[in-house]
Amino acid sequence: MWNVHIVDDESTIRHGLTKYIEESQLPFRVVGSARHAAEELELMEQSEPHVLFVDINMPDMNGLDLLRLVKSRYHQVVAVMVSGYDQFEYARQALQLNAFDYMVKPVPKSDLKRLLQKLDQHLHSIHDQGDLSAETVSEQKNNRTPDGSIMISKITEYIDNQYYDPELTVTRIAALFHMNQTYLSKRMKQELGSSFLDYLTEVRISKAKELLDQSMHNIKIGDLAVKVGYTNQYYFSRLFKSRVGMCPLEYKKRGIECM
Known part of the structure; x- marks a missing residue:
């Protein structure tokens, strides 16, 4: 211990x-x-x-x-x-x-x-x-991609660690891992069922929900957007609502009311 x-x-x-x-x-x-x-x-x-x-x-x-x-x-x-x-x-x-x-x-x-x-x-x-x-x-075993692809596993691990970077793009990832951008997108779709952008968005929205669920943090929505990789608060709010069904502020209030 x-x-x-x-x-x-x-x-x-x-x-x-x-x-x-x-x-x-x-x-x-x-x-x-x-x-x-x-x-x-x-x-x-x-x-x-x-x-x-x-x-x-x-x-x-x-x-x-x-x-x-x-x-x-x-x-x-x-x-x-x-x-x-x-x-x-x-x-x-x-x-x-x-x-x-x-x-x-x-x-x-x-x-x-x-x-x-x-x-x-x-x-x-x-x-x-x-x-x-x-x-x-x-935990490491549970985090592997279904077919155990080493390269895609490394890429998703990188995204999971760097999701807060607003300049994280498929072009940058492809260059970093020395892969063709089109091939990378195709492999991610085949192995994960999600495109690069869908996977990144899902990770970011998931992190945002985690932070909103943490009652000890009274985080502002603008700060939350930056924390998970978005420079535009309004774009983040629209994206959050499209994925979750409610805007971040509504989601936060729902959590408080349920306590």
């Missing part, structure tokens, strides 16, 4: 991440949480975690400075930066400090679970504890 600390000045984020981690059924447990850097440093003197989730924006010391201190004192701690600031500069600095990953709040549950699977594999590799956990292996 991997021990986790969460550092965030927002109690809803600390509690939400704790809940998601517990529900993931992966070998992680939250053994400590802190509101700020000083509190976390005290916690780490009592018990060193395997994984540290750190918010960038905190009152006493930002997450990047905390990460520098942690890395200098606790070399094996694996850090994940979590922030509401979707800016490349923060991600770049985090990666330079050897952060394992960088996630932008709010985080869909499915994205967090995928990250935990990667963390589980990484922790096994550095702690010499054998192969992937049974949960991770099972």
